[in-house]
Amino acid sequence: MRTIYLNGHFVPETEGKVSVFDRGFLFADAVYEVVSVLYGKLVDFDGHVQRLARSLGEIGIIGAPDADDWLAICRELVARNNLKEGMIYWQVTRGSPEDRDFVFPPADTLPTVLAFTQSRTLADNPLAQRGIRVITMPDLRWGRADIKTTQLLYASLMKNEAIARGADDAWMERNGWITEGSAQNAHIITHAGVLITHPLNREILHGITRASVLPLVAQRIEERPFSVSEAEQAAEAFVSSASGFVMPVVQINGQKIGNGQPGSATVQLRRAYIDWARRTAI
Structure with a gap:
């Protein structure tokens, strides 16, 4: 017990x-x-x-x-x-x-x-091998998403709606701009090789995994909002969280990201983060 x-x-x-x-x-x-x-x-x-x-x-x-x-x-x-x-x-x-x-x-x-x-299995999570599918849904949370409260009803509703619609999870959007996932920070990599991630403000949780992942990124980083259409046309996409580490996203709103498989940059970043976590855990 x-x-x-x-x-x-x-x-x-x-x-x-x-x-x-x-x-x-x-x-x-x-x-x-x-x-x-x-x-x-x-x-x-x-x-x-x-x-x-x-x-x-x-x-x-x-x-x-x-x-x-x-x-x-x-x-x-x-x-x-x-x-x-x-x-x-x-x-x-x-x-x-x-x-x-x-x-x-x-x-x-x-x-x-x-x-x-x-x-729970974290390092060898089988989801990381196939990547996850997400859909976008309106971000209807209260205005202090930067505080990690237990007010998780809307996130739970979103995730269950995503599963009911054949996806694994949801990304939230406000006025066409992605904020974050139900329990993860959202990121995309453009075809020009630029990693784009939402800036830290009250609209998103200031992810601890996000903060540790970004220094490991080989690509150029832009901290700015990105649109739903920009995400759907990205070369790669992924989410970061304490429980998922770096998790590839292979489909957004039914649109394949890249070839529909975890992208090489994302796979390398996941390995780099797990190596870092193993070295620095206390």
């Missing part, structure tokens, strides 16, 4: 309990992070813990574990669950007041702190 961490204690998953008045449950008043694990080590830990601190600060949740505590929690979860490859999710809510109220609870209300593992 899986061991989880909840509010200072390591317990079996069946014993983890949270109040029905927890604001994460009632309002999605919570933020989260996910850290990949390779060979029992944490990938890009510093980037994830820093982004969590930023997300907490943006919505004013205080009292969460600091970086050293998170490191200890993650290593203990890895050991207790014998996790060799997969992810660790961290989630922090504003806590459990005595009753439901739109007004924040008193400042001394303790946050709810949860962490749990998921075993």
Whole structure:
């Protein structure tokens, strides 16, 4: 049985309990992070813990574990669950007041702190061999996509709609411009060999994997919005995320990208990122 961490204690998953008045449950008043694990080590830990601190600060949740505590929690979860490859999710809510109220609870209300593992194949993910198919859908999320909150309903609806329509996932667009995927940053490579990626602003999550991947790119990089039509006509496309690393995209809205197979530059970039992750994991 899986061991989880909840509010200072390591317990079996069946014993983890949270109040029905927890604001994460009632309002999605919570933020989260996910850290990949390779060979029992944490990938890009510093980037994830820093982004969590930023997300907490943006919505004013205080009292969460600091970086050293998170490191200890993650290593203990890895050991207790014998996790060799997969992810660790961290989630922090504003806590459990005595009753439901739109007004924040008193400042001394303790946050709810949860962490749990998921075993999953990451480095040898078979999806990377064939690439994924995406469709574009309107980006109807709230205006602070840069905060990694647990408000994931629209992303979940999009992904399920994409699957129902024969694709693997969705890319969101605003006024014809791609923002990002349901849980990934989106990138294209033009026929001139230029990698284009959306700039960091409030419209997208500031991806930790994105930040580590871009220095490994051999092509020229342009951080700018790109259109749906530009994506459909690209030479290559891919997404980056903590759980997918660098994942080739081979079809957009039914249009083959390149020859419909993972592009060579994307395949090389995935290998480079996995090599980097293995060298730097802690």
